[in-house]
Amino acid sequence: MPLHYHPSKTDKNLPVKTMYRVALAGNPNTGKSTLFNALTGLRQHTGNWPGKTVLHAEGTYDFNGKTFKLIDLPGTYSLYSNSADEEVARDCIVFEQPDVTVVVLDATAMERNMNLALQVLEITDQVILCVNLMDEARKKGIWIDTRKLSAKLGVPVIPTTARNHDGLQRLQRTIEEMVEGKIPTHPYRVHYGxxxxxxxxxxxxxxxxxxxxxxxxxxxxxxxxxxxxxxxxxxxxxxxxxxxxxxxxxxxxxxxxxxx
CATH class of the missing domain: 1.10.10 (Arc Repressor Mutant, subunit A)
Incomplete structure:
Protein backbone atom coordinates (compact mmCIF):
# COMPACT_ATOMS: atom_id res chain seq x y z
CA MET A 1 0.00 0.00 0.00
CA PRO A 2 1.43 3.42 -0.90
CA LEU A 3 2.58 5.48 2.04
CA HIS A 4 -0.22 8.05 1.98
CA TYR A 5 -2.96 5.93 0.46
CA HIS A 6 -6.25 6.11 2.31
CA PRO A 7 -8.91 3.62 1.19
CA SER A 8 -12.25 5.06 0.19
CA LYS A 9 -15.56 3.70 1.43
CA THR A 10 -15.80 1.60 -1.73
CA ASP A 11 -12.48 -0.16 -1.08
CA LYS A 12 -14.10 -2.73 1.21
CA ASN A 13 -11.54 -5.46 0.60
CA LEU A 14 -8.48 -3.35 1.45
CA PRO A 15 -7.06 -3.17 4.98
CA VAL A 16 -7.35 0.13 6.77
CA LYS A 17 -4.07 1.47 8.06
CA THR A 18 -4.13 2.08 11.81
CA MET A 19 -0.43 2.71 12.56
CA TYR A 20 1.12 5.95 11.36
CA ARG A 21 4.69 7.23 11.63
CA VAL A 22 5.26 10.82 12.74
CA ALA A 23 8.71 12.43 12.80
CA LEU A 24 9.45 15.29 15.21
CA ALA A 25 12.07 17.67 13.81
CA GLY A 26 13.37 20.92 15.25
CA ASN A 27 16.29 23.01 16.43
CA PRO A 28 17.84 22.21 19.82
CA ASN A 29 16.03 23.78 22.80
CA THR A 30 12.64 24.14 21.14
CA GLY A 31 10.93 21.82 23.63
CA LYS A 32 10.79 19.01 21.07
CA SER A 33 11.71 16.29 23.56
CA THR A 34 9.23 17.71 26.07
CA LEU A 35 6.54 17.42 23.40
CA PHE A 36 7.66 13.86 22.63
CA ASN A 37 7.46 12.90 26.31
CA ALA A 38 4.11 14.60 26.79
CA LEU A 39 2.58 12.69 23.88
CA THR A 40 4.11 9.26 24.49
CA GLY A 41 4.47 9.12 28.29
CA LEU A 42 6.07 5.81 29.27
CA ARG A 43 5.37 4.23 25.88
CA GLN A 44 8.80 4.93 24.47
CA HIS A 45 12.22 3.41 24.05
CA THR A 46 15.67 4.65 23.09
CA GLY A 47 18.75 3.26 21.38
CA ASN A 48 21.09 4.34 18.60
CA TRP A 49 20.36 4.84 14.92
CA PRO A 50 21.85 1.97 12.86
CA GLY A 51 25.53 2.62 12.24
CA LYS A 52 25.48 5.86 14.23
CA THR A 53 26.23 6.97 17.78
CA VAL A 54 23.23 9.31 17.55
CA LEU A 55 20.40 8.64 20.02
CA HIS A 56 17.25 7.16 18.51
CA ALA A 57 14.03 7.68 20.47
CA GLU A 58 10.64 6.27 19.49
CA GLY A 59 7.32 6.20 21.28
CA THR A 60 3.64 5.68 20.59
CA TYR A 61 0.30 7.17 21.50
CA ASP A 62 -3.27 6.29 20.60
CA PHE A 63 -5.82 8.76 19.27
CA ASN A 64 -9.34 8.00 18.05
CA GLY A 65 -8.58 4.30 17.58
CA LYS A 66 -5.35 4.87 15.68
CA THR A 67 -1.80 4.34 16.87
CA PHE A 68 0.86 6.92 16.07
CA LYS A 69 4.56 6.11 16.29
CA LEU A 70 6.62 9.20 17.10
CA ILE A 71 10.24 9.41 16.03
CA ASP A 72 12.15 12.07 17.95
CA LEU A 73 14.81 13.23 15.48
CA PRO A 74 18.05 14.79 16.73
CA GLY A 75 17.85 18.52 17.26
CA THR A 76 19.44 20.22 14.22
CA TYR A 77 19.63 23.66 12.63
CA SER A 78 19.60 22.30 9.08
CA LEU A 79 19.53 19.15 6.93
CA TYR A 80 22.79 19.93 5.15
CA SER A 81 24.85 16.83 6.10
CA ASN A 82 27.25 18.83 8.26
CA SER A 83 27.05 16.37 11.16
CA ALA A 84 25.83 12.89 12.07
CA ASP A 85 22.73 14.43 13.67
CA GLU A 86 21.84 16.25 10.45
CA GLU A 87 22.42 13.13 8.36
CA VAL A 88 20.09 11.10 10.59
CA ALA A 89 17.34 13.72 10.47
CA ARG A 90 17.74 14.13 6.71
CA ASP A 91 17.71 10.40 5.98
CA CYS A 92 14.60 9.83 8.07
CA ILE A 93 12.57 12.54 6.35
CA VAL A 94 13.89 11.95 2.82
CA PHE A 95 14.29 8.17 2.65
CA GLU A 96 11.99 6.75 5.34
CA GLN A 97 9.23 9.22 4.46
CA PRO A 98 7.10 9.39 7.62
CA ASP A 99 3.37 9.91 7.19
CA VAL A 100 3.71 13.34 8.83
CA THR A 101 6.70 15.47 9.83
CA VAL A 102 6.03 17.85 12.71
CA VAL A 103 8.56 20.69 12.83
CA VAL A 104 8.76 22.12 16.35
CA LEU A 105 9.58 25.83 16.48
CA ASP A 106 10.54 28.06 19.42
CA ALA A 107 7.93 30.82 19.57
CA THR A 108 10.55 33.20 21.01
CA ALA A 109 13.04 32.67 18.14
CA MET A 110 10.96 32.17 15.01
CA GLU A 111 13.41 33.70 12.55
CA ARG A 112 16.24 31.38 13.59
CA ASN A 113 13.96 28.33 13.55
CA MET A 114 12.44 28.97 10.13
CA ASN A 115 15.61 27.87 8.30
CA LEU A 116 14.98 24.22 9.19
CA ALA A 117 11.23 24.55 8.63
CA LEU A 118 11.71 25.85 5.08
CA GLN A 119 14.11 23.00 4.31
CA VAL A 120 11.55 20.43 5.46
CA LEU A 121 8.88 22.14 3.35
CA GLU A 122 11.17 21.59 0.33
CA ILE A 123 11.17 17.84 1.01
CA THR A 124 7.61 16.84 1.86
CA ASP A 125 4.02 18.10 1.64
CA GLN A 126 3.03 16.24 4.82
CA VAL A 127 4.21 18.90 7.28
CA ILE A 128 2.75 20.49 10.40
CA LEU A 129 4.50 23.38 12.12
CA CYS A 130 4.20 23.26 15.90
CA VAL A 131 4.97 26.66 17.43
CA ASN A 132 5.99 25.67 20.96
CA LEU A 133 6.89 27.67 24.08
CA MET A 134 3.97 30.01 23.53
CA ASP A 135 3.93 30.83 27.25
CA GLU A 136 7.51 32.12 27.05
CA ALA A 137 6.61 34.20 23.99
CA ARG A 138 3.72 35.84 25.87
CA LYS A 139 6.04 36.71 28.76
CA LYS A 140 8.30 38.50 26.29
CA GLY A 141 5.42 40.33 24.65
CA ILE A 142 5.67 38.30 21.44
CA TRP A 143 2.42 37.63 19.58
CA ILE A 144 2.35 35.18 16.67
CA ASP A 145 -0.49 35.12 14.15
CA THR A 146 -0.51 31.37 13.47
CA ARG A 147 -3.42 31.64 11.01
CA LYS A 148 -1.56 34.13 8.84
CA LEU A 149 1.62 32.06 9.11
CA SER A 150 -0.31 28.97 8.03
CA ALA A 151 -1.78 30.81 5.04
CA LYS A 152 1.69 32.05 4.04
CA LEU A 153 3.45 28.69 4.39
CA GLY A 154 0.63 26.50 3.09
CA VAL A 155 0.63 24.00 5.97
CA PRO A 156 -1.09 23.81 9.39
CA VAL A 157 0.52 25.83 12.18
CA ILE A 158 -0.41 24.79 15.72
CA PRO A 159 0.53 26.82 18.84
CA THR A 160 1.50 24.76 21.89
CA THR A 161 3.08 24.86 25.32
CA ALA A 162 4.14 21.23 25.64
CA ARG A 163 5.16 21.32 29.29
CA ASN A 164 1.61 22.38 30.23
CA HIS A 165 0.00 20.13 27.58
CA ASP A 166 -1.58 23.24 26.04
CA GLY A 167 -2.56 22.68 22.41
CA LEU A 168 -1.55 19.01 22.32
CA GLN A 169 -5.03 17.67 21.62
CA ARG A 170 -5.38 20.09 18.70
CA LEU A 171 -1.99 18.94 17.41
CA GLN A 172 -3.03 15.30 17.66
CA ARG A 173 -6.30 16.02 15.86
CA THR A 174 -4.43 17.84 13.08
CA ILE A 175 -1.99 14.94 12.68
CA GLU A 176 -4.94 12.55 12.43
CA GLU A 177 -6.68 14.70 9.82
CA MET A 178 -3.50 14.95 7.78
CA VAL A 179 -2.89 11.19 7.65
CA GLU A 180 -6.54 10.75 6.66
CA GLY A 181 -5.99 13.06 3.72
CA LYS A 182 -8.40 15.69 5.02
CA ILE A 183 -5.89 18.56 5.01
CA PRO A 184 -4.64 19.71 1.58
CA THR A 185 -1.26 21.40 1.81
CA HIS A 186 0.58 23.77 -0.52
CA PRO A 187 4.03 24.14 1.08
CA TYR A 188 5.89 27.38 0.49
CA ARG A 189 8.94 26.84 -1.70
CA VAL A 190 11.80 29.31 -1.83
CA HIS A 191 12.53 30.78 -5.28
CA TYR A 192 16.28 30.75 -5.87
CA GLY A 193 16.57 33.01 -8.90
Missing amino acids: EEIEKRIAEMEPDIRAIFDAQLPSRWIALRLLDGDQNLVDALKNRLNRDGEEKGSHGTDQPLYPIEA
Whole structure:
Protein backbone atom coordinates (compact mmCIF):
# COMPACT_ATOMS: atom_id res chain seq x y z
CA MET A 1 0.00 0.00 0.00
CA PRO A 2 1.43 3.42 -0.90
CA LEU A 3 2.58 5.48 2.04
CA HIS A 4 -0.22 8.05 1.98
CA TYR A 5 -2.96 5.93 0.46
CA HIS A 6 -6.25 6.11 2.31
CA PRO A 7 -8.91 3.62 1.19
CA SER A 8 -12.25 5.06 0.19
CA LYS A 9 -15.56 3.70 1.43
CA THR A 10 -15.80 1.60 -1.73
CA ASP A 11 -12.48 -0.16 -1.08
CA LYS A 12 -14.10 -2.73 1.21
CA ASN A 13 -11.54 -5.46 0.60
CA LEU A 14 -8.48 -3.35 1.45
CA PRO A 15 -7.06 -3.17 4.98
CA VAL A 16 -7.35 0.13 6.77
CA LYS A 17 -4.07 1.47 8.06
CA THR A 18 -4.13 2.08 11.81
CA MET A 19 -0.43 2.71 12.56
CA TYR A 20 1.12 5.95 11.36
CA ARG A 21 4.69 7.23 11.63
CA VAL A 22 5.26 10.82 12.74
CA ALA A 23 8.71 12.43 12.80
CA LEU A 24 9.45 15.29 15.21
CA ALA A 25 12.07 17.67 13.81
CA GLY A 26 13.37 20.92 15.25
CA ASN A 27 16.29 23.01 16.43
CA PRO A 28 17.84 22.21 19.82
CA ASN A 29 16.03 23.78 22.80
CA THR A 30 12.64 24.14 21.14
CA GLY A 31 10.93 21.82 23.63
CA LYS A 32 10.79 19.01 21.07
CA SER A 33 11.71 16.29 23.56
CA THR A 34 9.23 17.71 26.07
CA LEU A 35 6.54 17.42 23.40
CA PHE A 36 7.66 13.86 22.63
CA ASN A 37 7.46 12.90 26.31
CA ALA A 38 4.11 14.60 26.79
CA LEU A 39 2.58 12.69 23.88
CA THR A 40 4.11 9.26 24.49
CA GLY A 41 4.47 9.12 28.29
CA LEU A 42 6.07 5.81 29.27
CA ARG A 43 5.37 4.23 25.88
CA GLN A 44 8.80 4.93 24.47
CA HIS A 45 12.22 3.41 24.05
CA THR A 46 15.67 4.65 23.09
CA GLY A 47 18.75 3.26 21.38
CA ASN A 48 21.09 4.34 18.60
CA TRP A 49 20.36 4.84 14.92
CA PRO A 50 21.85 1.97 12.86
CA GLY A 51 25.53 2.62 12.24
CA LYS A 52 25.48 5.86 14.23
CA THR A 53 26.23 6.97 17.78
CA VAL A 54 23.23 9.31 17.55
CA LEU A 55 20.40 8.64 20.02
CA HIS A 56 17.25 7.16 18.51
CA ALA A 57 14.03 7.68 20.47
CA GLU A 58 10.64 6.27 19.49
CA GLY A 59 7.32 6.20 21.28
CA THR A 60 3.64 5.68 20.59
CA TYR A 61 0.30 7.17 21.50
CA ASP A 62 -3.27 6.29 20.60
CA PHE A 63 -5.82 8.76 19.27
CA ASN A 64 -9.34 8.00 18.05
CA GLY A 65 -8.58 4.30 17.58
CA LYS A 66 -5.35 4.87 15.68
CA THR A 67 -1.80 4.34 16.87
CA PHE A 68 0.86 6.92 16.07
CA LYS A 69 4.56 6.11 16.29
CA LEU A 70 6.62 9.20 17.10
CA ILE A 71 10.24 9.41 16.03
CA ASP A 72 12.15 12.07 17.95
CA LEU A 73 14.81 13.23 15.48
CA PRO A 74 18.05 14.79 16.73
CA GLY A 75 17.85 18.52 17.26
CA THR A 76 19.44 20.22 14.22
CA TYR A 77 19.63 23.66 12.63
CA SER A 78 19.60 22.30 9.08
CA LEU A 79 19.53 19.15 6.93
CA TYR A 80 22.79 19.93 5.15
CA SER A 81 24.85 16.83 6.10
CA ASN A 82 27.25 18.83 8.26
CA SER A 83 27.05 16.37 11.16
CA ALA A 84 25.83 12.89 12.07
CA ASP A 85 22.73 14.43 13.67
CA GLU A 86 21.84 16.25 10.45
CA GLU A 87 22.42 13.13 8.36
CA VAL A 88 20.09 11.10 10.59
CA ALA A 89 17.34 13.72 10.47
CA ARG A 90 17.74 14.13 6.71
CA ASP A 91 17.71 10.40 5.98
CA CYS A 92 14.60 9.83 8.07
CA ILE A 93 12.57 12.54 6.35
CA VAL A 94 13.89 11.95 2.82
CA PHE A 95 14.29 8.17 2.65
CA GLU A 96 11.99 6.75 5.34
CA GLN A 97 9.23 9.22 4.46
CA PRO A 98 7.10 9.39 7.62
CA ASP A 99 3.37 9.91 7.19
CA VAL A 100 3.71 13.34 8.83
CA THR A 101 6.70 15.47 9.83
CA VAL A 102 6.03 17.85 12.71
CA VAL A 103 8.56 20.69 12.83
CA VAL A 104 8.76 22.12 16.35
CA LEU A 105 9.58 25.83 16.48
CA ASP A 106 10.54 28.06 19.42
CA ALA A 107 7.93 30.82 19.57
CA THR A 108 10.55 33.20 21.01
CA ALA A 109 13.04 32.67 18.14
CA MET A 110 10.96 32.17 15.01
CA GLU A 111 13.41 33.70 12.55
CA ARG A 112 16.24 31.38 13.59
CA ASN A 113 13.96 28.33 13.55
CA MET A 114 12.44 28.97 10.13
CA ASN A 115 15.61 27.87 8.30
CA LEU A 116 14.98 24.22 9.19
CA ALA A 117 11.23 24.55 8.63
CA LEU A 118 11.71 25.85 5.08
CA GLN A 119 14.11 23.00 4.31
CA VAL A 120 11.55 20.43 5.46
CA LEU A 121 8.88 22.14 3.35
CA GLU A 122 11.17 21.59 0.33
CA ILE A 123 11.17 17.84 1.01
CA THR A 124 7.61 16.84 1.86
CA ASP A 125 4.02 18.10 1.64
CA GLN A 126 3.03 16.24 4.82
CA VAL A 127 4.21 18.90 7.28
CA ILE A 128 2.75 20.49 10.40
CA LEU A 129 4.50 23.38 12.12
CA CYS A 130 4.20 23.26 15.90
CA VAL A 131 4.97 26.66 17.43
CA ASN A 132 5.99 25.67 20.96
CA LEU A 133 6.89 27.67 24.08
CA MET A 134 3.97 30.01 23.53
CA ASP A 135 3.93 30.83 27.25
CA GLU A 136 7.51 32.12 27.05
CA ALA A 137 6.61 34.20 23.99
CA ARG A 138 3.72 35.84 25.87
CA LYS A 139 6.04 36.71 28.76
CA LYS A 140 8.30 38.50 26.29
CA GLY A 141 5.42 40.33 24.65
CA ILE A 142 5.67 38.30 21.44
CA TRP A 143 2.42 37.63 19.58
CA ILE A 144 2.35 35.18 16.67
CA ASP A 145 -0.49 35.12 14.15
CA THR A 146 -0.51 31.37 13.47
CA ARG A 147 -3.42 31.64 11.01
CA LYS A 148 -1.56 34.13 8.84
CA LEU A 149 1.62 32.06 9.11
CA SER A 150 -0.31 28.97 8.03
CA ALA A 151 -1.78 30.81 5.04
CA LYS A 152 1.69 32.05 4.04
CA LEU A 153 3.45 28.69 4.39
CA GLY A 154 0.63 26.50 3.09
CA VAL A 155 0.63 24.00 5.97
CA PRO A 156 -1.09 23.81 9.39
CA VAL A 157 0.52 25.83 12.18
CA ILE A 158 -0.41 24.79 15.72
CA PRO A 159 0.53 26.82 18.84
CA THR A 160 1.50 24.76 21.89
CA THR A 161 3.08 24.86 25.32
CA ALA A 162 4.14 21.23 25.64
CA ARG A 163 5.16 21.32 29.29
CA ASN A 164 1.61 22.38 30.23
CA HIS A 165 0.00 20.13 27.58
CA ASP A 166 -1.58 23.24 26.04
CA GLY A 167 -2.56 22.68 22.41
CA LEU A 168 -1.55 19.01 22.32
CA GLN A 169 -5.03 17.67 21.62
CA ARG A 170 -5.38 20.09 18.70
CA LEU A 171 -1.99 18.94 17.41
CA GLN A 172 -3.03 15.30 17.66
CA ARG A 173 -6.30 16.02 15.86
CA THR A 174 -4.43 17.84 13.08
CA ILE A 175 -1.99 14.94 12.68
CA GLU A 176 -4.94 12.55 12.43
CA GLU A 177 -6.68 14.70 9.82
CA MET A 178 -3.50 14.95 7.78
CA VAL A 179 -2.89 11.19 7.65
CA GLU A 180 -6.54 10.75 6.66
CA GLY A 181 -5.99 13.06 3.72
CA LYS A 182 -8.40 15.69 5.02
CA ILE A 183 -5.89 18.56 5.01
CA PRO A 184 -4.64 19.71 1.58
CA THR A 185 -1.26 21.40 1.81
CA HIS A 186 0.58 23.77 -0.52
CA PRO A 187 4.03 24.14 1.08
CA TYR A 188 5.89 27.38 0.49
CA ARG A 189 8.94 26.84 -1.70
CA VAL A 190 11.80 29.31 -1.83
CA HIS A 191 12.53 30.78 -5.28
CA TYR A 192 16.28 30.75 -5.87
CA GLY A 193 16.57 33.01 -8.90
CA GLU A 194 16.14 32.42 -12.62
CA GLU A 195 19.43 30.62 -13.29
CA ILE A 196 19.17 28.18 -10.38
CA GLU A 197 15.48 27.51 -11.02
CA LYS A 198 16.35 26.73 -14.66
CA ARG A 199 19.00 24.21 -13.54
CA ILE A 200 16.55 22.63 -11.09
CA ALA A 201 13.93 22.24 -13.84
CA GLU A 202 16.51 20.61 -16.11
CA MET A 203 17.61 18.10 -13.44
CA GLU A 204 14.26 17.11 -11.96
CA PRO A 205 13.04 14.84 -14.82
CA ASP A 206 16.23 12.77 -14.65
CA ILE A 207 16.06 12.51 -10.87
CA ARG A 208 12.43 11.40 -11.02
CA ALA A 209 13.34 8.82 -13.67
CA ILE A 210 16.15 7.38 -11.54
CA PHE A 211 14.11 7.16 -8.35
CA ASP A 212 10.64 6.49 -9.80
CA ALA A 213 9.28 9.72 -8.26
CA GLN A 214 9.79 8.23 -4.79
CA LEU A 215 12.11 10.96 -3.55
CA PRO A 216 11.81 14.79 -3.51
CA SER A 217 13.36 15.67 -6.85
CA ARG A 218 13.47 19.44 -6.31
CA TRP A 219 15.26 19.16 -2.98
CA ILE A 220 17.73 16.61 -4.35
CA ALA A 221 18.49 18.89 -7.30
CA LEU A 222 19.19 21.75 -4.91
CA ARG A 223 21.54 19.64 -2.81
CA LEU A 224 23.39 18.37 -5.88
CA LEU A 225 23.82 21.92 -7.14
CA ASP A 226 25.16 22.84 -3.71
CA GLY A 227 27.78 20.09 -3.89
CA ASP A 228 26.50 17.79 -1.14
CA GLN A 229 28.78 14.77 -1.65
CA ASN A 230 27.39 13.09 1.45
CA LEU A 231 23.93 13.07 -0.12
CA VAL A 232 25.35 11.71 -3.39
CA ASP A 233 26.83 8.79 -1.43
CA ALA A 234 23.54 8.20 0.37
CA LEU A 235 21.63 8.20 -2.92
CA LYS A 236 24.08 5.72 -4.48
CA ASN A 237 23.74 3.45 -1.44
CA ARG A 238 19.97 3.56 -1.78
CA LEU A 239 20.13 2.70 -5.48
CA ASN A 240 22.43 -0.24 -4.78
CA ARG A 241 20.24 -1.47 -1.90
CA ASP A 242 17.09 -1.21 -4.01
CA GLY A 243 18.84 -3.09 -6.80
CA GLU A 244 19.85 -5.90 -4.45
CA GLU A 245 16.31 -6.17 -3.09
CA LYS A 246 15.03 -6.56 -6.65
CA GLY A 247 17.53 -9.34 -7.31
CA SER A 248 19.91 -7.32 -9.46
CA HIS A 249 23.48 -6.24 -8.80
CA GLY A 250 22.69 -2.66 -7.93
CA THR A 251 23.29 0.16 -10.36
CA ASP A 252 26.13 2.10 -11.86
CA GLN A 253 23.74 4.71 -13.22
CA PRO A 254 25.55 8.02 -12.83
CA LEU A 255 24.18 10.87 -10.78
CA TYR A 256 24.89 14.48 -11.61
CA PRO A 257 28.53 15.32 -10.96
CA ILE A 258 29.27 17.55 -8.01
CA GLU A 259 30.38 20.95 -9.14
CA ALA A 260 32.87 23.14 -7.35
